[in-house]
Amino acid sequence: MRLLVIEDETGIARFLKEGLEEEYFAVDVAYDGKTGLDFAMTNDYDLIMVDWMIPGISGIEVCRQIRQSGSSVPILFLTARDTLEDVVFGLDSGANDYIKKPFEFEELLARIRVQLRKTNHDADALTVGSLTINVSTHQVFCGTKELALTPKEFSLLEYLIRNKDRPCSRSRIIEHVWDMHFYSDTSVIDVYINFLRKKLEQAGCDNLIQTIRGVGYIVRETRPDAE
């Protein structure tokens, strides 16, 4: 899942990026409102975190403009402004949640999960056939057997499962699983898909990820009558 952090305080931006990446997120950081808005308009993020008081365009304005563009991406306000009217104003300008600084990192993660869950009408545990992944603990089970995946493998699998029964193009996968500093060609996805398929096969969940020629990949429950 790819996140955008719009935050001018380098100290906060740094620990957010670090902590979130350790939680298998791809994170982009913008240090002012203008850049943040540009990023939000050009990339397809799964969630955006905005500070209120940022140079250039304010967080509120960034939020409004994202909503005006028709996007319904979850937006979290991350701000030191804590009066009731601020909270109400922030939420009314289009944010999905409002987190007051200073905050618990665990709580932030939980709130991010809530927003991502909302977009899929799912709980933290996602299931396809006999495969279950927990986006909170990053555990993967094939039946009762636990699989050991690298963060990137997990993110890739998570993205595909969240979009199960929908074909995912390579470029979309790149956009949602890798951050913007990753510019190499999309063949890296094929490499990771291969790793994933091998691990799944070993655990007994084979033929879960199917190739759509010329487009990308799709995750769907294998039916006995298929192919």
Place this chain on the structure above:
Amino acid sequence: MTKSGTKATERFADGWKRFPAMSLRNRMAFYYTVTTAFLLAVVFTAILLIVDRIVYMHFDEELRHEVAETLEEANVKGQAFTGFDNFRCIDGTQEEDDEDKLRLKKKEIDSEFIQIVDSSGQMVRKSTNLSRNLLTFNPVYSGVRYFNSVVAGEQVRQVQVPLVNRQGIADAYLIIAIPMKSAMIVLLDLQNIMLVSFPAVILILFILTRAIAGRSIRPIEEVIATAETMTQANLDQRIPLPRNNDELYRLSATINALLDRLQDAFQREKQFTADASHELKTPLAIVKGTLDVLVRKPRETAHYEERIRYCLDELNRMARLIDQLLMLARYENDRMNPNIMKIDIGSPFQSVMSRIEHLASEKQISISKEHFTSGAVAADPAMLEMMIENILSNAIKYSPAGSAIEVATSRRSGLLVCSITDHGVGIPAEKLQNVFDRFYRVDESRSSSTGGFGLGLSIVKKLADLQHIGVSVSSREKEGTTFDLTFPPA
């Protein structure tokens, strides 16, 4: 003294409390009506007196005319009285029969009565319409005399003229009287009309003035209504201004101006609280978040060290901010008394220099005191030092490496002025007026790259105000900034 004064005020207030129910509108109408009633009473009385006087004047005039006519008919000229025979023209003295008397009585006494008496007052002749009645003779009056009297129960105006013989002695008196009844009725009517109309006029006047007063103080009701609904939440509401530019307009405008200032102050306080909370919470969020993330996973020792050092820096920054906020809060309290004494302007500079020299030398900034001459100023030494330190460290912060800062003194209209000039980035003209505001930073990004909070100069301003030192700033973008401290006479 003060105590008795307070007591008097209380008593005064108690006195006013006795009319608590009387509204301004009623009071205005009441005072106006009382004043008008008094004036009206004076005017009515004057009218009555004048009309009375005029009525008597007319009676007397008529009497005088009658006297002249009677004397002419009697051929008494130059008032030389020769005998009663001349007065034959006056109807005889013969007794009238009862019939006549009755007729006379019925006829009402409407014409004049004439009567001649001798010097002893004995009636000699009288007009017939007097019938049995006699006009009053008053022997006390020696000259011509007009007076009120009564004949047959009727009020009359009467004149008594002495008839003088050639020797100049009054041998007889001519008495003429005219009835006053009709005039008296008119006078009485006038008096009655005035007595009845007076309370009626006063009552109508009270009702009218009450209505007018109510109308003219309606804007006050609007002021009250607006002021009553005003809370911190709708402080942007204003009293509608009346159409006429009168006292009520000025009252409304004054209250609106007061509200402007109040709203401004509220806004500033709110902004300050928001800024302070942002400034305090940001380093807290950084430290907390960094450590939160740090302990989630085992890491390299160097990584720990780097992050902990970073957190310590943030905590130090926060401690500095808290210090400055507390200082500002302390000085905000106007009871804080500066310990003002006569000191040499050079001494605070010396101690500040020793403290900030390393900051200047880090950026190779030279501080020149070429045009600096010592002089005595009245200031609190500790406060002045803090002011100079804040201004100088600010100057160093915004100066490019290798530039110079000049400290100079001069005299302007007899006052000692100390100027600190840097050659840094300067301040845009439109932002110059805000530099002393709390948490104001010329570069709007509230990043900590320059390390300041925007409190240093507001502390300078506060300290300057406490010591009655004038502080002003002038600047040119990209050329530099000058701070002038104008000291009061030592």
